[in-house]
Amino acid sequence: MSRDRAQSKPAGLPIIHPFAVGIDIGSRFHVVAINPDISDEPVQTFQSFTSDLIRMADWLVAMGIQTVAMESTGVYWVAAFEVLESRGLEVILANARETRSVPGRKSDINDAQWLQRLHACGLLRASFRPEREIAELRAYLRARERHTDYAAAHIQHMQKALTYMNLQLHHVIATITGMTGMRIIRAIVAGERDPDKLAAMRDVRCKESLATIRGNYQPEHVFALKQALALYDFYQNCIEECDREIERTVARLNLCRPAPEVPLPKAKHRSRMPSDPGFDVRTAMYQLAGTDLTQIHGIGPFLALRLIAECGTDLSRWPTAKHFTSWLTLSPGCKISGGKILSAHTRKTSNRVTVALRLAAVAIGRSNTALGAFYRRLAARIGHAKAVTATARKIAVLFYNAMRFGMDYRDPGADYYEQQYRERVIKQLRRRAALFGFELQLQPVPSGEGVS
Structure with missing residues (x-):
């Protein structure tokens, strides 16, 4: 071996993005690392306030930065992402699972420099983030989902208060948030105690008899029911506000889309779920x-x-x-390791x-x-x-x-699937029989029997 070859060092990974930046996102400050060849101060720290984020974006633009990589740390990355994206920078939101292996000691500066190095070599993949209009629609839907969860918790609180008062409404009606249940609950909160009048409030479609409604109306239980009902109504109003914003956002998205030439097919189910928004979603x-x-x-x-x-x-x-x-x-x-599947x-x-x-x-x-x-x-x-x-x-x-x-799906039905499965099994049996020198012959099977 020659001396020159022995003293040669292995070449490092090629630099694909020389003007790449890595940002370690934090709740109070962000650490920014750029290529040390283009700046005397390659690592700088910026506070998480909006003015500091704007100053960070101005510095990166002045340095000729083209692309930025950051980790998806909680929700702290959102503001920095939007400020940098508004300045025309390409922002890569990396999955922390792919960037957590930092060599050496763990610190914010090391994390930022490691992100910058990985991104400069093109080793980071961008996480999926929809465009601005879809992100707005997603935010409204997620807010609606949270309000629905909160409302469900207060339904349980109403049920608990009714149980304390020994009003077993859930045994005679499908749900206490239906028309019959809410009428009775609102009447109890308003001060009604007559069991006959409460039973007369049931819907005409209610088949159960409610003539024996008689409760143990202690003031603390009625107070708990009143507060749970008020909170439930509050979140129902929040859900309605979200529905109006969702409807406006979807209508705005449809402005630039042509109306379909083919009429809307017939719905598979005519019934509407109680949790659906209050407009024509379909x-x-x-x-x-x-x-x-x-x-x-x-x-x-x-x-x-x-x-x-x-x-x-x-x-x-x-x-x-x-x-x-x-x-x-x-x-x-x-x-897979050594040709062996370790886990699937x-x-x-x-x-x-x-x-x-x-x-x-x-x-x-x-x-x-x-x-x-x-x-x-x-x-x-x-x-x-x-x-x-x-x-x-x-x-x-x-x-x-x-x-x-644009695939137009048509369900072939369960019988079609079973027939296709039967044909696949028969084909496999014929192929296996041929390997051993046999020929498979089909015989009629009595009705009610088949391949299982």
């Missing part, structure tokens, strides 16, 4: 998506609205459906789209559809948990194909 989503997403079993109008708010209308950011389902963590894991479990996630698709998969399992037959067959073979994941992935693929390529 018609608005038909124009926004360009296709009727509710034709896919498991996706209702409100779920279609939530999916678009979380993923946007341009799904070309994911090259294929496999990339999309991998982003949703609905694809099997891939941990899906990763844990808090993605709202994934949670919604899993809930839709559970509901589909009880339907007489092709997806329902797929769920039940998998559940019997590998268990309900894996069947939920597999069915949720199928729904995600159908949603991706509908949004990306």
Whole structure:
């Protein structure tokens, strides 16, 4: 070996983005690191106030910076992201799971320099963030979801107060927040105690007899019921305000979209869920998506609205459906070492789209559809948990194909799926029999029997 070759050092990674920046996001201050070749002070600290963020953006623009990378630390990154993006900089929001391995001692400066080095070498992938209009719609929907959760908690408080007063309304009506339940609760809060008058407030469609309503009206229990009712009404008003903002945002998004040439297909279900917004969501989503997403079993109008708010209308950011389902963590894991599969479990996630698709998969399992037959067959073979994941992935693929390529989904039915499964099993049996030199011959099967 020659001396020159022995003394040569291995070349480092090529620099793809020489004007890249790494920012370590904090709650009180942000540490910014740039390339030391373009500045005598490559690391600077800025407070998290708006004036400091503007000063940070001015400094980066003056230094000729083109792209910035930061971690998604809580919600502290949002303000810095929006200020830098408004100045024309390309901002990369990196997943902390991909950047947490920092060599050496752990500090804010080291984190910023490590981010800058990874981003300069092109080793960071940008997390998905929708465009401004979709992000606004998503914020309204998430606020509505929080208000719905808070309202549900106060429904439990009303139920607890009624139980203290020994008013067993939940045994004779479907829900205390229905027409009958709310009339009786409001009358009790207003001071009504006559059981006959309370029973007469039930809806004409209520088949249960409420003639024996008699409670133990202690003042502290009535007070608790009054406050829970007031808070429940407050959050219902907040939900209505969110619905109005959501309707205006969707209408603004549809302004630049042509009306569909094909009329809206007939709805699969005429009933409206109590949790749905107070406007015609299905018609608005038909124009926004360009296709009727509710034709896919498991996706209702409100779920279609939530999916678009979380993923946007341009799904070309994911090259294929496999990339999309991998982003949703609905694809099997891939941990392989030495040619051996160590684990194929899906990763844990808090993605709202994934949670919604899993809930839709559970509901589909009880339907007489092709997806329902797929769920039940998998559940019997590998268990309900894996069947939920597999069915949720199928729904995600159908949603991706509908949004990306305008696929018009038509459910073939459970019988069609069972027939297709039977043909696949027979084909496999024939191929295996041929390997051993046998020929498979089909015989008529008595009615009621078949492949299971």
